[in-house]
Amino acid sequence: MQRNLRNCKNSGQTLVITALVISLLILSIFYGVFEASRRSEIDNLPALNDYIFVTKLGLKKTVISSLANFSRGGTNEILSTNLNKYVSIVGNQAYFGKVSILFTLLDISPYQSGLHLSWDSDGTGLSSAYANYSLALIKTEANLQLKHETNITTKLEIDGTYNQLQGTDRNVTVNCKIINEGEPSLAKNITISYELDGDPSNQEWINASLSSNIDYGNGTYRLSFIAETESINDSMLISAQVYDKRGIFVIANATCSET
Amino acid sequence: MRFINDKRGQIRIIEALFASLLMISTITLVPSQLGIDKTHFNSYYSEGSQVLISLDSNGKLSSLIEERNWTSLKKCIQSVLPVSLWFNITVFDENSTIINDVKISNGGLISDEIISINHVCASLSQNYAIYIVRLQLAGVK
Numbered sequence: 465m466q467r468n469l470r471n472c473k474n475s476g477q478t479l480v481i482t483a484l485v486i487s488l489l490i491l492s493i494f495y496g497v498f499e500a501s502r503r504s505e506i507d508n509l510p511a512l513n514d515y516i517f518v519t520k521l522g523l524k525k526t527v528i529s530s531l532a533n534f535s536r537g538g539t540n541e542i543l544s545t546n547l548n549k550y551v552s553i554v555g556n557q558a559y560f561g562k563v564s565i566l567f568t569l570l571d572i573s574p575y576q577s578g579l580h581l582s583w584d585s586d587g588t589g590l591s592s593a594y595a596n597y598s599l600a601l602i603k604t605e606a607n608l609q610l611k612h613e614t615n616i617t618t619k620l621e622i623d624g625t626y627n628q629l630q631g632t633d634r635n636v637t638v639n640c641k642i643i644n645e646g647e648p649s650l651a652k653n654i655t656i657s658y659e660l661d662g663d664p665s666n667q668e669w670i671n672a673s674l675s676s677n678i679d680y681g682n683g684t685y686r687l688s689f690i691a692e693t694e695s696i697n698d699s700m701l702i703s704a705q706v707y708d709k710r711g712i713f714v715i716a717n718a719t720c721s722e723t
Numbered sequence: 724m725r726f727i728n729d730k731r732g733q734i735r736i737i738e739a740l741f742a743s744l745l746m747i748s749t750i751t752l753v754p755s756q757l758g759i760d761k762t763h764f765n766s767y768y769s770e771g772s773q774v775l776i777s778l779d780s781n782g783k784l785s786s787l788i789e790e791r792n793w794t795s796l797k798k799c800i801q802s803v804l805p806v807s808l809w810f811n812i813t814v815f816d817e818n819s820t821i822i823n824d825v826k827i828s829n830g831g832l833i834s835d836e837i838i839s840i841n842h843v844c845a846s847l848s849q850n851y852a853i854y855i856v857r858l859q860l861a862g863v864k
Contacts, residue, residue, distance in 0.1 A: 478732075484739065488747065511768055523845075525846070525847050529851045533850075550843075550845055557855070711848060
């Protein structure tokens with residue numbers, strides 16, 4: 465009888481301890497799984513940030529390249545074609561899950577298919593491209609979606625003065641200012657030409673041979689040349705053709721004032 | 724007297740305690756060991772990514788590839804990576820064809836643990852092209 469009671473007591477103890485062990489085991493497994501997934505998330509974060517940065521950089525460079533092409537006479541489908549190519553390649557490089565990029569090109573006037581050129585005679589020239597994107601990253605642990613936009617604009621501002629020399633010769637000074645996305649920028653190449661008779665309808669542009677070219681290092685350039693016009697009363701029409709450091713082409717025309 | 728004789732229960736308690744301690748320590752130690760390897764991987768990955776990003780940000784990477792100037796590309800990478808790291812670069816075009824005809828590496832492999840970073844590089848020139856730059860890194864064990 466006493467032996468039976470002892471057996472019963474032992475059986476109770478075993479049950480309690482078994483339950484304790486099982487509960488500890490379950491708790492530790494949960495803790496282990498939680499800790500592992502948390503570590504994985506934190507470890508992947510810098511790499512994911514780099515990946516998103518590289519993708520945004522690639523999109524920006526694609527827009528710059530497309531604008532460079534369009535401003536040099538390319539078709540206005542170039543931006544859409546290039547972005548499709550980039551999106552397709554990035555979509556196939558699945559490091560962090562499935563990547564999907566949807567892009568929209570600005571089609572509100574004056575933009576057409578995300579591109580816009582405005583090369584006026586009032587001393588301002590503008591080459592611009594605009595696109596916005598929605599980047600979706602479908603991961604196993606979590607999904608990520610972010611919106612991003614790229615606006616690439618090269619603006620050229622010119623003004624000029626001249627003083628009459630002997631005969632029909634004039635000493636012309638032109639100030640050029642190059643602006644990229646609102647910030648002063650540098651030029652790769654600047655060409656100045658002037659209208660022979662000051663009448664733009666007959667398009668008799670003469671390439672100016674620059675006597676001086678001062679680069680102020682802040683996107684401002686001062687260029688001087690001697691122009692020989694057809695008659696002494698012709699207005700002094702100048703044209704500046706600039707390639708910025710990114711290879712984007714822009715033209716601005718202006719009429720110089722006499723000093 | 725009864726307590727002294729009833730040793731089976733005590734043994735079981737101690738056994739269960741040891742077993743649970745063993746299980747907990749195993750489960751908590753495994754992720755931390757994995758973490759050590761991952762930290763190693765992450766530091767190489769981060770270092771390699773930063774090198775490629777800094778070269779790509781100003782358009783240098785794509786212009787060197789377009790010029791097929793593999794010597795300068797190797798020098799650029801070599802100048803920014805620590806000397807203790809081995810690297811090898813392979814450049815692919817859009818059709819996944821290797822375009823570097825010479826090996827862009829700083830010597831022989833010094834470790835079996837190689838990490839690989841694939842970087843999609845878009846060109847800045849008006850003739851648009853996309854390159855995939857694969858940077859392989861390994862350190863001294």
